[in-house]
Amino acid sequence: MAIDGVESCGEGVADGGGVQWLLQPRGTRKGGRAHFEHTVQKGVDLASYAHLLGGEADRLKELFPAGSSARFWGATPGAPEWHDKAKALSGYRVGDEVLFYHRWKFIARATITAKFRNARLAEGLWGKDEEDGAAWEHMIALGDVVEFEVDAKPVLIAVGVNNGALRSLRLASAEQRRAFIGKQGIPWESPSAPLSNSLSKLERQALLHAFSKLRTHTGPDGPSVHKPLALLWSIGRLEAGKDRLAPWDVFEHEVGALLTEFGSASSKVTPHYPFLRLHSSGVWDLEGVEGGVKDPSPATLREADAKAGFDVEAARLLCEPRVRAEAVKLLSSTYFAAEERPRILDRVGLGGYLSASGEPERLPDADSEGVDGDVGPVKRRTVSGDRPERNPEWIKRVKEWHHDTCQVCSQPLEILDGYYSEAAHIQGIGSPHHGPDRVSNMLCLCPNHHKQFDRLAIYIDAEWNVRRTRDDAVLYELRRHPEHTITSSFVEYHRVLCGKHD
Structure with a gap:
């Protein structure tokens, strides 16, 4: 039977007019x-x-x-x-x-x-x-x-x-x-629509290639971190919903502070270097600087009210959570030592990418206060903050489907009045991951595997095997339930955080 009023699937493709x-x-x-x-x-x-x-x-x-x-x-x-x-x-x-x-x-x-x-x-x-x-x-x-x-x-x-x-x-x-698009840190852009998949993939590859091949000066202490620090700081601006272009005085003050804190001992604190030179990366816009002026001084940049930051296409891509996660992972792991990454990402507002939940890890003694004597009440402190609101019905449904049994190790955790499990979001529902509070974005896990999943020690591959991140060893096959549909894009996003790109 012919469909009434057929309009061909191949006609009307969004063209130069842009996507609506x-x-x-x-x-x-x-x-x-x-x-x-x-x-x-x-x-x-x-x-x-x-x-x-x-x-x-x-x-x-x-x-x-x-x-x-x-x-x-x-x-x-x-x-x-x-x-x-x-x-x-x-x-x-x-x-x-x-x-x-x-x-x-x-x-x-x-x-x-x-x-x-x-x-x-x-x-x-x-x-x-x-x-x-x-x-x-x-x-x-x-x-x-x-x-x-x-x-x-x-x-x-x-x-x-x-x-x-x-x-x-x-x-x-x-x-x-x-x-x-490109002006708000919200997930408007789709990473993997079949019609434009090859284009999207090429765009992402071009952006990530530009990040991986930065031309950096190498001194006695190794490659300069000026450019990658500036890029991470600029991604942090997008994540915070700020404009893609930063005024020179803001860039000078904030990136200069980062270079003072994280730059090598032999490198000068010269924020105007990445402000100007990132233009050669192909993903960076520079406004207010005359084309004939070579290497303008900081005073010249200030007088010209110069601005710099990601170009429109790069900012558009980086407003997609998955691309942003790939970029943060690539820049931090390529140009910085493992022990430096948590502090650097936290300073630029990207500390949430160190966990699947988006919540930074607090060391047990990080905010502790001294207590005199061997016995007595422990001092207490007031902690304020906010957490994304979760739908208790979704949590209940996931736990009931799996009978409080971990989908990774298949072990129920017995407690005094029954069994205990935790509903874990695969793509975190808070900033910076912006995942949805849906059963298709949840797993039923024991506390140990919830912590390992959240801290990116384990991941789920495309065949639903649970693997150890550091060596890709298969540990388990994820146990699934016919009524619990898990959306693959959330699992793919978690793999990105683990550095396991599809």
Whole structure:
């Protein structure tokens, strides 16, 4: 059967106009959450719906060659031509990104790899809308889904949703999307959408290659750390949501302090060196400096109100958590000794990359206070801070599925009144990792393996083996449960933190 109103999967690819955002509510009506879990988070087996694929069957099989985990979403027809929903349905293209919205937040994104209309397939996947009896027949096929949680209001208000609550399909232009790319430390960019996977991979490789091949001066104490320190500091700015370009006076003060603290004894503290010379790396912008002025002095840079930092494309890539994690790992491990890395990363605001949770490790005696005498009460101190709020229902569900038994070692930990286990996020839900609080991003672990997983001593490979990070030795096969679907992109992200790139 031919699909009604076929638009070829290969047509309409986002081109020079730029990638747009299709802003899509997850749905609050009955079944919305279940539909999202079924066809977006988990994906479906194409073979089960082969009789409903119609004229796009061959193309969909190309997009999802494994057959399983084919991901779809849809919209009902019927909106008037002037309605925002109708404009969105006619205006989005293959290659654009869809951002899924629920309760004031964007919760996931994916690249649109196919756009077509098929009422029969839609009904087979989701049934019909109970209110109007329509099928969600305006369908899209999705690349890898990346889950996260960020405040949707800034984007929604920018595109004209005055109250910041998205109730219907909306299209954000490429220009509107660009306004939010490269300027905020939030995970807008998708690392692995199939349609643009080769391009994304090449972009990431080019960026990481530039970082790994920095031209550094070598003195009697070894290579200079001016450039890698400046780059880590600049990544820290992006992580903090600051502008990609830093004024010279800020750069001079803050990078100068880092060079004083971490530079070699034989190196001069010259922050203007990386400020100017990183321009040759191909990922760095320099503004306010005349092309004919060679090696301007710090006073000249100050008079010119010069600015420097990552160029637009590099900043765009580094706003994706996975790319940022790869960059931090590469720069810190390539140019700094192991004992220096924790202090350096902590100083530039990137200490969270030393653990999967994003929480810096505190040594037992780091903040201890002396207590006189051998006996008596221990002095106490007040500690303030904040932690991401976790959904207790997700935690309970994961533990119940696994009966409080560790997925790594398969051992339950007996306590006085039963058994104890911990629900561990694979991609940390706080800064800097920005993972989602979802069961697909959780493991049920014993305390020992939770600590080892969090401190990056063990990782899960592509075949679901648990390996030791330092020598890649296989320790266990991850024990899994049929109802507990784990999203592979979260496991891949954890591998990046461990220095195990796919």
